[in-house]
Amino acid sequence: MSTAFLGIDVGTTRTKAVVLGSGDGALLAAAAAPTPQGEDDGIAVHSPAAVRAVALDVARRALSDAGPEARAGLGGIAVTSVGEEAVLLDGAGRPVGDVPTWFSGVGSAPAREHAAELDRRAPVTGLRHPEYTVHALAWWARSRPGATRAAATLTDLGSWLLSSLGPGDLVMDHSHASRTGLFDAPTRSWRAEALDVVGTGHLALPRLVPSGTVIGELGGDPAAELGIAAGIPLVSGGHDHFCGALAAGARSPGDLFVSAGTSEAHLLVTDCLDPAATAGSEVGCFVTDGLYYLHAALPSGALYLTWTGLLGLDPSAPLDDLIAGEPVGSRGVRGRISADRRLTLDGVPLDVAPATLLRALMETTAVASRELTRDLSRVAGRAVGQRLLGGRPAESATWREIRAAIGEGAAAFVDAQEATALGAAHLAVRAVTGRLPPPVPRRPGPELSPERRQEYGRALG
Template sequence: MSTTFLGIDVGSTRTKTVVLGAEGSTALAAAAAPTPQGEAGGVPVHVPEAIRDVVVGTARRALTEAGPEARARLGGIAVTSVGEEAVLLDAGARPVGDVPTWFSGVGHDTARQHADELDRRAPITGLRHPEYTVHVLAWWANTRPAQTRTATTLTDLGSWLISTLGPGELVMDHSHASRTGLFDAPTRSWRPEALDVVGTGHLTLPRLVPSGTVVGELGPDVAAALGVAPGVPLVTGGHDHFCGALAAGARSPGDLYISAGTSEAHLLVTDSLDPAATADSEVGCFVTDGLYYLHAALPSGALYQTWTRLLGLDPAAPLDALLDSEPVGSRGVRGRLTADRRLSLDGVPVDVSPATLVRALMETTALASRELTRDLSRTAGRPVALRLLAGTPVASAAWRELRSLLGEGSAAFVDAREATALGAAHLAARGVTGQLPPPLPRRAPDPEVSPARRADYAREFGETTPP
């Protein structure tokens, strides 16, 4: 057996760990557990120490499943996490408090309060999203002043976890830094003046490094707990969406990764960022050093869950069984998604069936995805060459047909159940060997859509993706 690598994904609700062989694109073994979540003053939080215990536990289980030979050949470990969730640390590198989750919303008010001053004193390329770390720091300064004064530095949750597994340097990789609002992607540099604006000017920022950088080695205590030898390289990971995209095969300019879940994330890889063109876009450094991303999202699974419940349907029921008899165009029912995540439906007859409404919803999100993709392409100044689509809907033939025909660039589908953790393992492999393992296997679009059905799509929705 070749060298193995451990990838750990600290997700919002679940923590996943995979063991990967350098020659493979699928996991040799995997383990998962709920990510511990608490509440502090009505704010949902992640407790760093509790998450560390879960990380070590899932890593131990995955390595045990992989077997003694895989453990003996472990060559590197990397962690991926949500970049917006930063851990504030004291002079002893200990967390000074719990970490507000990315979805807590605690930074939204402060984002409006400081927007103009941040842009004036610490400008960065692209938008500062209200969930970015810089806005959460303002919340810390306002609501937790004692803890904030105790803190001396910060880093993302994944980088902090890596630093606790053995001797190594506290750093932050470029992709996680891109989610802080304190970092300018084209120059790959901090904008520390932003700390003064939000009342945390006493903090120092960690050294910046590319994803896939060896920054330490596994200590003897954790090594014993995992059943491996000490000294295994510890490697910087990256922001979770970007690690998933890497494992799926988004590795070249023009690759677009679409992850269809509760929210449908669109990630376009590019090799340059024009500050003028991307001023109103969410941009940053990708996990492959030297490349950048443009990121946007639209509601997808959340709409499906809401509407199936409203219609008295089972959201977990197979989608194809419901849509089999529905024609292209949803019998004239048309939908539209607005920028503030509202759905409008037009042309709904009195006797409309639930199946027609669900088909209309699927067509609406497919068209919205096409328009969003075109917007990203125009902003990047680069055509979309390949769309990699992942998520639960990939299992549906009807969904695959819609997304094959309504979109930019050729479409391929990926089973990405553990893609984020696999992406972390890929970064560990690259950090140690200098080479990326192959991406996940791709599922090509289904057999050719008939000319008549393709004509139906063209008549209802205009230009379709060429066969």
């Protein structure tokens, strides 16, 4: 009988592993390490072999801490990873080179160059973001032609890692495929013609599967590396943000997950995609099959880091200490964030205090989040039911109050520290047992009096 499940998350900065109990979904153990990152001609890259070594190390440590009963009763393994990074593989399934990171920018110029031809020859529902895999493939074809010619196929970084634990099929789950620019979400099908446009038409695309599909079993050598028995089911994972949303409790149409980090990701779950209405939006398949997502982001954390630096403040200091005593409305200082990610502040007095500006920034990003949520809701044709907010800012009582007062839908705050890896483990549980574990714990929300809500309404709408 399965007593535990392993979830692995290959993140941008950290690689995490968690062991989850199968009964109540309790976290039995967790381990983490920095995700190894290199550089190739000034381009940030991930080495598949180095990533695999670190992932297996953190998984081995988490399994060791979980104890012998959990190791003996391990029922499944799933992997989540950053979404747009594709590993190119030769005919023997070996990586042909290191992988440009999603933030490396290698796809920006190809995205502009190929946009019209991609839309003409291989249309997909929604936007093709410059970070999508298809644009990185154009970079491969131009900058690494020898490696590109040697490649026979590709998959996302997490699915490749899972396949390396096989035997099992080389696959890509629907949520990762949604971040390639080669996949049409409503029909759940590849648009392989796009490969010809970017000069990689010889590549075969992997088999598509829903997230949470058993695709193979743990092989003997990888089992020995992990210190567990062979034959454990290997389960397809999903894009890391979406696995985090699943673990947080975003599981039904109208659920909104806000992951507040350097980039504040907004993900709205919906049950339909209207190609006409969503033409200008980032859309795709959610990790719960049959559901879709709309996705957008704000540079909230990046603004915070920039402005604490400009104001001579310590960004690692507790936010509540930095803005203690500042009133709702920030003494009349107002801000707005433009579509091209520019911040404008109005009503700034000459003798403004750093705490006032920082409070104004918190209120500005909350208002921008509310407007972004309204846009997503309008495009989806779906009202926001619950708004789940997680990330380091949620540790601040002031931030929680601002977000509870300003936004669409009832706010709940989740402890999302390891939510991405937990989401992968949740998918493994569902694949093997047919049910999802409970969401991650929630932080206590602020109790806002009607008078306090009116104060926010008068100041910020």
